Amino acid sequence: MSDAIIVLNAGSFSLKFSIYGVANRELNLVARGQIEGLGTSPHFKAKDQQGRSLAHASLGGSMPGFGHPEAFAHLSVWARQQFGGKFSPVAVGHRMVHGGTEFTSPTLIDAEVLSRLERLIPLVPLHQPHNLAAVKGVIQLRPDLIQVACFDTAFHRTKPKVADRFGLPDEMFGQGVRRWGFHGLSYEFIAGQLRRIAPDISAGRVIVAHLGSGASLCAMKDGQSVDTTMGFSALDGLPMGTRCGNLDPGVILFLLRQGWNVDRIEDLLYKKSGLLGISGMSNDVRVLLASDRPAAAEAIEFFVHRIVREIGSLTAALGGLDALVFTAGIGENSPVIRQRVCKGLAWLGVHIDPDANGHGSTRISPAGQSPSVWVIPTDEEAVIASHTLAVVRALKGGPQEETRLCRLTD
Ligand code: AMP
Secondary structure (H helix, E strand, C coil), rough: EEEEEEEEEEEECCCCEEEEEEEEEEEEEEEEEEECCCCCCCCEEEHHHHHHHCEECCCCCCCCCHHHHHHHHHHCCCCCCECCCHHHHHHEEEEEEECCCCCCCCCECCCHHHHHHCCCCCCCCCCCCHHCCCCHHHHCCCCEEEEEEEECCCCHHCCCCCHCCCCCCCHHHCCCCCCCCCCHHHHHHHHHHHHHCEEEEEEEEEEEEEECCCCCEEECCCCCEECCCCCCCCCCCCCCCCCCCCCCCHHHHHHCCCCCCCCHHHHHHHCCCHHHHHHCCCCCHHHHHCCHHHHHHHHHHHHHHHHHHHHHHHHHHCCCCEEEEHHHHHHHHHHHHHHHHHHHHHHHCCCCCCHHHHCCCCCCCCCCCCCCCCCCCHHHHHHHHHHHHHHHHHHHHHCCCCCEECCCCC
C-alpha cells in the first residue's frame, strides 16, 4: 500500500480536494473533486487523473449542519471505499490564504500554529476561518494525520518594502496594513515550471498574469516576487469576475456617507462588481465574449485595458520585460483575451504568433522575439502536495530530494 497526500482548499461553501499517491520520488494525482453546497444542500463530485467521473452525488436535501468537518468525513469514507487497498493517507496539505509576516514557508500545523493562524483572521475574515475549519475537521476525525499549511501570501514576502506599503502613516504598516499580495501558490508553481522550460528566461524579468475568476499579476526577478497587483486584500489590482479591482478609497467614504453599511459595501466589492457589475449579465469571460450586448463588450474592454495598464506599471517596476506568462482559467483558455492584451502591449515589443496562440502552445511568441510570451497551466494543489510531502519526509528523517510533480497533462 502506498502513502497518499490529501490536499484541501476550503472555501465558504465548498471543500475542494486532491488526492496524490506517493511512489518513490513521484507524486501522482489519483483523484480531484469538491463538495459544494456546504451549509445548504451538499453535493459531491470526484474525477480521476484523466478527468473521468468517479462520483457525482447529492448528499441529501437541506443539511444546514453539514460543514467542513462533515465534508472531510464524507471524503474520508469515499476515499477508503475507492482506494482502500491501494493508498493510505499520511498527511493533509491545506491552502491557507494568509500567513502574515510569521509564515513565509509551508508550516507543520500544531496547536500553537493553529492559534497563531487564528490571530490572522481579522486580516482575511472571509477566507481564513474556512481554511481553519477544514484543519479542525481533520483534527476531529483523524488526529493522527500530519497537517501542513501552505500560504498564498508567502511567495510575495520577497517584495521590497517600497512595493509592500501604502501611503499611510508608518505605524499602520506594522499593524498589518500592507500590500500582502495573493495567488502565491500559483506564482510559485509557474516560477518552477518556467525554470524547467526556459531557465535563462526565468532568471530574468517576468510578469505572470494569473487570470481566473480571481485575477492578479506578479512581477518576478529571478523567480522571486518583486511586486504584484493585489494588495491588502484580494480586491485590489485587476478587475475580476465579481470583484472590483483597484478602487479610489474615496468611493468607500462616499458610500459610507450615503448610509451604506460595511456588509453592503463588502457585498458590492466582492460579489457585484468586476465583469459581472459592468456587464450586468455574467462574470464568465466565455459568456461575455459570445454576447453581442454592448455592456458585455464594455466589460471585456475594461478588463483588457486594466491588464495592459498594470503590465505597463509592473514593467516599469522591473525596469523592462523579458517574458509574459498567461495562466489560470482565462489566461490558459482564452486566445481572444491573450491576443487583445498582447495587442495593447505592442509598444513594448510584445508580438504573438496567431496560430500558436490559437492552439494554446506553451510559447506563443515567435522564436527569437523578446519579450517572449508563454501559456503555462497552473497547479496550486501540486505545489501544496509537494510541500506537504517534504514536511512528511523531514519529520520521518527521510531523504530531502526534490519531488517530481505529475500533472494531469504530463
Ligand atoms: P479559475 O478561477 O482559474 O478556475 O478560472 C475560472 C474562469 O476561467 C471562469 O470564470 C471563466 O470566465 C474562465 N474560463 C474558463 N474557460 C474559458 C475559456 N475557454 N475562455 C474564456 N474564459 C474561460
